[in-house]
Amino acid sequence: MDKYRPEDKQEKKARLLKRAQEQNDGNAKAEKPRNTVKYGIKHVTSLIENKKAALVLIAHDVDPIELVIWMPALCRKTGTPYAIVKGKARLGQVVNKKTATCVAFVKNGINQEDLNAFSQLKEVINDVYLNRYEDIVKATNTGGQRMGLKTRCRVAKEKKKKEAELISRGLQ
Secondary structure, eight states: OGGGOOOOHHHHHHHHHHHHHHHHHTOOOOOOOOOOOEESHHHHHHHHHTTOEEEEEEESOOSSGGGTTTHHHHHHHHTOOEEEESOHHHHHHHTTSSOOSEEEEETTOSOGGGHHHHHHHHHHHIIIIITTHHHHHHHSTTTSOOOOHHHHHHHHHHHHHHHHHHHHHTOO
């Protein structure tokens, strides 16, 4: 991820001085912007909404959590792969800051030599997060289709009663 780190102040100053020298010499050419990760909640949100984000990494220890709790739902809605990573300080190191709540890789912002590894990473993340969403929701008590104890007992009694009735009729 160091390849995609945004430039710091010294790198930017050196790049601008070099560009100014080239303009003075008359050798100015248009530079292609560097592929970097994008960071910040507002910026990443707009990238997700516009379907320009290829991968979103969200920190787990954001305080207050309400700042990013809705972001996985937005990623699922738009089909953007996302992962929840340990530590906003780790994400901050990627973007030359103290902390970062989320970072995003932009589509067409990945170097050609890294496309294979990036696609494998996206597949793994999709398997862990996006493709398992329904299974996770069904497994939890709050979001699943699980009945209470009394209802399960009542349904089991009704099922036994129907089976006994079918056996008595000779249909089974």
